[in-house]
Amino acid sequence: MPMTRSHALWAVATLLSTLLLIAPALWNGFPLLEYDTGGYLARWYEGTLLINRPLLYGLLLTANVPFAFWPVIVFQSLLTIWIVAVVLRTHGYGGRPMLVFGIIAVLSVVSTLPWITAILLTDIYAGLAILAFYMLLARSDQLTRFECWTFVVLIACACATHSATLAVMLLLSAASIVLTVFDRTRLPRMRVAQGVLAVVLGIVIVIGTNFMLVKRFAWTPGGFSMYFGRMLQAGIVPKYLDKHCPDATIKLCAIKDRLPDNADDWFWANKDFDKLGRFAGMSAEMERVAVGSVADFPLDVLRTTIIATAEQLVAVRTGEGVVNWIWHTYFIVKDWAPQLQPAMWAARQQKGEISFTAINALHYPVALVSMAFLPVILIMGWTGRLPRAFGDLAFVCILALLANAFVCGGLANPHDRYGARIVWLAVFVAGLALLRLYQQREGSAAPTVARDILAT
Structure with a gap:
């Protein structure tokens, strides 16, 4: 044609x-x-x-x-x-x-x-x-x-x-x-x-x-791990660990005072995370802590979620x-x-x-x-x-x-x-x-x- x-x-x-x-x-x-x-x-x-x-x-x-x-x-x-x-x-x-x-x-x-x-x-x-x-x-x-x-x-x-x-x-x-x-x-x-x-x-x-x-x-993989990072950066994970530690089944208890307040630092630049096996070794525990944080501190989770959503909207x-x-x-x-x-x-x-x-x-x-x-x-x-x-x-x-x-x-x-x-x-x-x-x-x-x- x-x-x-x-x-x-x-x-x-x-x-x-x-x-x-x-x-x-x-x-x-x-x-x-x-x-x-x-x-x-x-x-x-x-x-x-x-x-x-x-x-x-x-x-x-x-x-x-x-x-x-x-x-x-x-x-x-x-x-x-x-x-x-x-x-x-x-x-x-x-x-x-x-x-x-x-x-x-x-x-x-x-x-x-x-x-x-x-x-x-x-x-x-x-x-x-x-x-x-x-x-x-x-x-x-x-x-x-x-x-x-x-x-x-x-x-x-x-x-x-x-x-x-x-x-x-x-x-x-x-x-x-x-x-x-x-x-x-x-x-x-x-x-x-x-x-x-x-x-x-x-x-x-x-x-x-x-x-x-x-x-x-x-x-x-990655869903709950990313949400754990959100809870970590919002300061809710430390509150959860303060409430539940010491607990031999939670590996994070041993390093709770060394946890960073930034999710990117935790996932990509933290030696403790590396030693604990990164995502392969910590996915199950991060899911447990993330879900537990929602159950223990629902109002804090709601407030920080709204704030983070608003921040993302203009980022x-x-x-x-x-x-x-x-x-x-x-x-x-x-x-x-x-x-x-x-x-x-x-x-x-x-x-x-x-x-x-x-x-x-x-x-x-x-x-x-x-x-x-x-x-x-x-x-x-x-x-x-x-x-x-x-x-x-x-x-x-x-x-x-x-x-x-x-x-x-x-x-x-x-x-x-x-x-x-x-x-x-x-x-x-x-x-x-x-x-x-x-x-x-x-x-x-x-x-x-x-x-x-x-x-x-």
Whole structure:
């Protein structure tokens, strides 16, 4: 079939958008790395389960070692472009490739998006799964059958890449089940069932890939350990130990006066934790103490959970973890992909040449303002000032941000990386709403250049 002008525009828009989304890696000279990258890469080679490092993403990294991981970030970028294009189409902006490019260009400047498409981490899949879930439930009448089932697979694979993403999607699934009870017309049960099916499939993938790895049905470890870290950092674990020690069955009693007040210090830089066998040796006891802390100090747990959730909600700065002292990842590359070391060490990140101070001077306020604007979009969409679909999209985004803050902050510990991984959704939704409001205000009087871009 001959290439039409539309095909050519889509090809150009896709190419330019992809270059923007991998631009940080191109500038760096190597895909961006983080401490967790090594844990994913090592799973297939080491044949063991590691806390919050499911095998699926590790398989993607392993398959692309011969290509220095570049296909991974290109794939992540193309997937993002496609999802954005489908969202635009289902909100009245179909068939406009240069608008897709324009949206990607704006997000690449004012949001954290390119910094999570260009890094070897699972973070980008959290936001994409949320958008896919929304479209399955609220816009499926405008999707092709191929798109519907591709979104099911995308959600499932995203859930299988990280426990926090799975937890967020479980909360969204629970919310959809509740909502369909009250409004079955707008949210039919078959649509909800399709979304829930995708999340359940993600659970099956986790168990299945773990069986491939360790030849037994097992869940990826880490859930209660992370919650123990939350209780430790909140000061509740010391209170629990003061109440129950001495107790020969609690190994932590012997070191309770040496426990750090920071979960990251405990998990990643504590000699006592190492001597006690780290996660393999302490998982059962950390689960016991975490659950016991909830039973003994429920009000303290509730108060600190609310505080940590609120802190996580505004912890959305770009670039956390993109540093040059991620030694675990460096050692994994040295052990299992030594041919990549010259390129890795030549990158700007490993030379300490990446700073996010100026970037966050823009990204952080834009993120906060965008989140604050979401309730306004919701009200405008549900009162007719904007199309109802915009209000629905804002509503799902609000639910996702709250769920993510609860899972990552309230059940673990607040980190900017956890918030930044989905806050770009708020910027995207806010930008889409502003575009529609501009069109509604200007109508046919819109400037010629703007009209031409929007009509392309």
